[in-house]
Amino acid sequence: MTTKLFGEPVRRREDARLIVGKGRYLDDIGHNALAAAFVRSPHAHARVVDIDVEGALDVEGLVAIYTYDDLTGPMAEPLPVLIPHPQLTAPRTGYSLAYEKVHHVGEPIVMVVATDRYIAEDAAERIVVTYEELPAVVGVDAAHEARHAVHDDVPDNVSARHHQETGDVEPALAASPHTLTFTQYIERSASMPMEGRGVHAHWDADDRSLRVYTATQASTSVRAAIAAKLELSLDKVEVIAPDVGGGFGVKIMHPWPEELLVPMAAMNLGADVKWSEDRREHFISSAHERQQKQEITVGFDDDGRLTALDVVVWHDNGAYTPYGIIIPIITATQLIGPYDIPVYRVRVDSVYTNTVIVTPYRGAGRPQACYAMERTMDRIADVLGLDRAVVRERNLIQSSQFPYDAHLTFQDGRPVVYDSGDYPGLMAKLKDLVGWSGAEELRDDATARGKLLGVGMAMYVEGTGPGPYEGGHVQVLGSGKVLVATGLTSQGQGHETSFAQIVASELGVPIEDVEVTTGDTRRFPYAVGTFASRAAVMSGNAIALAARGVREKALRIAADVLEASPDDLEIEDGVVQVKGVPGTSIPLRTVAVLSNPLRYAFDEAAKQATQFTSHDDSKPPVAPGDAPGLEHRDYYSPLRSTFASGAHAAVVEIDPATWEIDVVKYAVVHDCGNVVNPMIVEGQVHGGVAQGVGGALYERMAYDSDGQLQNASFMDFLMPYASEVPDVVIDHQQTPSPLNPLGIKGAGEAGVIPGTAAIASAIEDAVGRRITSMPISPTELYDLMRNPAAERTAASAGRAENGVLA
Amino acid sequence: MKPAPFRYADPGTLDEALAVLSAEGAGAKVLAGGQSLLPLLSMRLAAPATLVDINRVPGLDSVEVTGDGVTVGALVRHNALLRDGAAARVQPLLARATANVAHPAIRNRGTTVGSIAHADPSGEMTSVLALTDGSVTVATPDGAETVGWRDLFVGPLETSLHGPAVVTSAHFSALPPRSGTAFAEVARRKGDYAVCGAGVVVTLDEDRRVAAVRASYVSVGLTPEVHDLTDAVVGKPVDGADWSAAGALARTLVDPDSDLHASADYRRLLVGVLTERTLASAAAEAAGRAA
């Protein structure tokens, strides 16, 4: 058994537990808890005139009903603006329970607590809320038009105007040999984890302490929010993320109203209270993302080299802005992708609408950014009659240009400086992988089968692993077990495996001895959270540093026992030995025992460390500056983000009679620096691609003009099944990051980023009509094909026109 | 998403089931596979006072095959019908259509008769009942009666059955001689309710010329209908028929609606395409059986 596991495709250790139903998710906790249910607004915009709870009072099993009037102190104030920013000039957040007005369908108004969820829902159904309806603002165009205001005191509906530029774009455009201006749209989708949100709270009245389990991506920050809102000392609040059934971003948003209200009720009632979100609640009360309108003007020369890029984005932020302008900033800064653009200006207006809030969903503004940039590349190629790959190649940042300063400010407030990469390498690999040069033969072959075939590609650079920091704690027990803790959470990424691999490799212990705990504030109270492809970069490096600290101490103690120099020692398979001297060794577990000088021998092993065993009585048992125990805590705080990169290509086949769209091949070249576990990285890519396909062809939040979500169920909100997701071929490129000890970059979001852009490009290539709005469904493609005004691509001019049935 | 309170009865005989239904009146609902009813309950779109679970009632779980057709008991699951070889020989549309009903997990629980009683115009089996000129047998406190498909389907999710009634079986007529069938649909995702589905029956005359063409569509119109497309291709030799003419005729006969997943125009397009495609393969099958 080797302990050098870094980089090996170790099978996920958590899967057996999760697959056989032994996971412990929020709803598996606390079967005897009281249950909460909510009365939520059925209107997108309304004044709450009256709440009549009378009818619910005689429901047997009802325990309590809470409205805004029951909230006191900080709970009666608006929810926090989590990420303030100087350009967020009109931030607005809701209340835990609606105060006077509701701003989207699904906003909580009343919390009902009862002996079980059925009864809680029965009671909730009998509560009568009287509303005075107000006009709803739905979609970026309506928000921008501002005939009505979402918030009375924000008449233009603009929460923030985000603006960055790298030079004077107007003269640069004026001097460009060619310019092109176009507008395009991208729609709303959502994270849609299999498990919704959920909270369980236990109030210990004797200890006056609160234990909260919540399906979150940020337990330490939820803890701080609960302590602040419920006016508790931080040391009296514990927050634990149990097994979490997917997050994809929606669970990084916090504190959700329910994360505060459920603990409040537990304290108030002196009983355990649980709320487990149902799917309809998730659709109308959690978060969505992705709707943008993009107006793009690009200047370029005869060879297709960009001279200037000017982008205006209207970003739909929904009813409130608790998560600030993170998504607008990411769209703005990641838009340039792997390209060297002489002058770039971007302006993002983040606008209010009477819809569910918009917070990061895997990719977080990057799929939109990639869609803007990559569709621009496709247009330039079409205008100039060039191969789409060639135009991209001519604009790529070259390997000699790293570190590449983009002269932009990223979501972490730090400069966008690409740390490393090989973008031409990605492109070369992608063309091979998808057979780019053979595309015309593929097309001919499909034509012979009566199908329209198209290929498309898209490239991206993804800022990953933003700070401020994460920490790791590694402790070797006398049993030989190695406990690892980090504060950020897991929701399916395989941290139990990849973090264990890092520790096994750094420390020289079998992976079987390593136990990883994440997201438990009792074990590690300092953390930021799991988002932005940061867990491996941040906690991975922190844990590696912690393991190195343990190793150093172990060698020091073992050196004493073995009467050798620490430099001559190695740890292999959990045993410290003198290099090249077999037999001169001491098990790491014994070192752990010796690291803690004892008075009491509570077991056989402990005897070795008690005071009447041999020791050097010229020194105190614990030397100054030293600490008992074989453990170490360390932190990793990066100077700035790492930048991963990749290139995707899609091959689609379209049935020209039914306009059904089939992605027949999907190729990914992926560079996330050094890889901890290639199997896990590939899994992340596969899942991301599935969401990319979903975003391109299936998923859309269908709001009507009254702000009612028309498809708030899995019957009508179409997420792709395995049957809709193509096989994915993957090639890796590894350009280590110079910024962190392990040389890694994040991989969590990459798979989803280029999906919409690449598939739009492929469909456009297949049908010869400009695709300007995504996602696209067969019925919409049919409308496009029979619309005589639809723009035809220049590239398709040479091809036989495909017959369209009117 | 928890149902409102309801009473639950699981009678052991049909008479008992009818007695409970009679006693409970309009607030009672039959529960078969639960694949349509339980989601409605959970979303509180329906709140029956009593559920009468018929799963313990004996004698309702068989598929009877005769020369006349196939009689499917009320507790026969979609998957059982899908795998019934004898039924498929007498009426191939049964297996072809049930294969398009939902996903395996739902087919394992959902009943074919339940989906007919549910009268969803997006269901495959309502359309197949119509196309095979089928009927249902209904048990009521006054005895059993047979209701033909035309009289059964009144509107979307609405049948003519009122008062205490249990549909005990559905009868699908056998495929006539010298005939072939085909079934195809377009769904957004595999196993979804169809955006548009088409089932067709082609019958040839003794000279292998087209004698009759009938079609029925899924997710098109408010209730299942059967369209006679014979005129478009009548008398044409089976290999020389222009099936697109039948498709074109079909497009003029249907009156589809728009929803989130498809415009009415798109559905009409699909009616034409699926008609043409299914007819070609049904005709080939008819020719094979005529040989």
Ligand SMILES: Cc1cc2nc3c(=O)[nH]c(=O)nc-3n(C[C@H](O)[C@H](O)[C@H](O)COP(=O)(O)OP(=O)(O)OC[C@H]3O[C@@H](n4cnc5c(N)ncnc54)[C@H](O)[C@@H]3O)c2cc1C
């Ligand atoms: C995710 C999903 C996808 C689906 N996709 C499809 C699809 O593609 N195509 C399709 O056709 N169906 C689909 N269905 C529905 C499925 O086919 C159901 O099984 C079927 O519609 C109802 O059968 P059931 O036995 O489950 O009936 P139940 O749900 O138990 O009952 C449905 C209704 O019929 C009544 N009823 C049932 N049996 C009788 C009886 N013997 N006598 C009188 N009344 C009765 C009930 O009172 C109720 O009103 C899908 C269901 C789900 C959950």
